[in-house]
Amino acid sequence: MTTNQKSKTSIYPRGLFLGATATTFAAAQLAMIGAAGAQSTSVHTSFASLKQINAGLLSVGYAEAGPADGPAVILLHGWPYDIYSFVDVTPILASAGYRVIVPFLRGYGPTRFLSNETFRNGQPSAVAVDLIALMDALKIPKAIIGGFDWGGRTADIMAALWPQRCKALVSVSGYLIGSQASGTLPLPPNAELQWWYQFYFATERGRIGYENNRHDFAKLIWHQASPKWQFDAATFDRSAASFNNPDHVDIVIHNYRWRQNLAKGEAKYDDLEERLAKAPVIAVPTITLEGDANGAPHPAPNSYADKFSGKYANRIIKGGIGHNLPQEAPQAFAQAILDVDRFS
Numbered sequence: 001m002t003t004n005q006k007s008k009t010s011i012y013p014r015g016l017f018l019g020a021t022a023t024t025f026a027a028a029q030l031a032m033i034g035a036a037g038a039q040s041t042s043v044h045t046s047f048a049s050l051k052q053i054n055a056g057l058l059s060v061g062y063a064e065a066g067p068a069d070g071p072a073v074i075l076l077h078g079w080p081y082d083i084y085s086f087v088d089v090t091p092i093l094a095s096a097g098y099r100v101i102v103p104f105l106r107g108y109g110p111t112r113f114l115s116n117e118t119f120r121n122g123q124p125s126a127v128a129v130d131l132i133a134l135m136d137a138l139k140i141p142k143a144i145i146g147g148f149d150w151g152g153r154t155a156d157i158m159a160a161l162w163p164q165r166c167k168a169l170v171s172v173s174g175y176l177i178g179s180q181a182s183g184t185l186p187l188p189p190n191a192e193l194q195w196w197y198q199f200y201f202a203t204e205r206g207r208i209g210y211e212n213n214r215h216d217f218a219k220l221i222w223h224q225a226s227p228k229w230q231f232d233a234a235t236f237d238r239s240a241a242s243f244n245n246p247d248h249v250d251i252v253i254h255n256y257r258w259r260q261n262l263a264k265g266e267a268k269y270d271d272l273e274e275r276l277a278k279a280p281v282i283a284v285p286t287i288t289l290e291g292d293a294n295g296a297p298h299p300a301p302n303s304y305a306d307k308f309s310g311k312y313a314n315r316i317i318k319g320g321i322g323h324n325l326p327q328e329a330p331q332a333f334a335q336a337i338l339d340v341d342r343f344s
Contacts, residue, residue, distance in 0.1 A: 078149020
């Protein structure tokens with residue numbers, strides 16, 4: 001199956017097969033996952049190596065797989081998810097020769113702030129700066145960046161503001177860069193309904209409710225965002241453990257309040273946010289992905305195609321694939337990483 005041109009969208013089935021650049025073992029990994037049919041459970045349930053490193057403001061917990069001298073791939077999760085969204089993607093890419101880094105974002109899992117005095121800031125530019133600091137700490141000059149939800153937005157920001165650090169981009173739901181100004185604009189009623197949790201988080205009741213019920217709250221979002229994904233309790237619980245991070249609620253609430261201009265950010269990020277508010281075009285090679293059953297708020301692919309000026313493709317992944325695309329369709333996500341590398 002060939003990659004589409006900028007003006008077209010490809011429809012991809014859940015099961016894909018690796019191209020000639022992948023190793024035989026990587027193809028076997030992909031076939032094993034593809035044969036699983038609907039990914040109600042992960043084929044893999046753990047990462048071979050979990051590490052910790054000081055980077056910028058954080059001590060970052062991350063998974064690493066693949067050869068240390070391989071081309072780097074950094075995979076970024078969203079909310080309310082964690083690195084286990086990539087538990088089946090990672091071995092495919094590692095066996096194809098990539099050095100795969102999958103970090104817990106600030107407020108998730110074992111990632112911690114180095115200082116108790118640091119403001120628990122969830123604004124998008126701050127999260128992106130964390131990842132640049134992580135690349136510096138790991139001595140990674142350039143990487144393919146892939147992500148979804150918060151991770152997709154962070155990947156977009158990295159590609160837009162630091163293109164010299166981003167070899168190529170895979171972003172679920174496309175162009176997700178926004179601003180406080182755009183976040184204050186009303187949407188049509190049905191679209192506003194999809195953002196119900198954002199309005200809930202704007203209230204003190206919502207903050208306390210999330211603090212007290214984060215496990216059940218996250219499970220509700222998983223069901224709404226991926227209505228056809230029949231995940232089991234073990235799959236959810238592996239990720240839900242990450243929400244016990246002591247900074248998790250503060251980061252999540254600040255992120256959604258900041259987006260609606262209900263909370264201030266930090267002045268040191270003002271220049272970055274001003275640049276992002278202009279909706280910069282992304283020039284690095286890019287593949288955007290969308291599931292055919294994404295129940296979360298997301299833009300239509302034709303609304304953002306012109307935000308990518310380099311070689312570009314959009315793929316719709318069929319088979320009842322929802323918002324957590326890397327975990328629901330790991331073979332399709334891994335294939336996009338492999339293919340976008342050939343773009344560059």
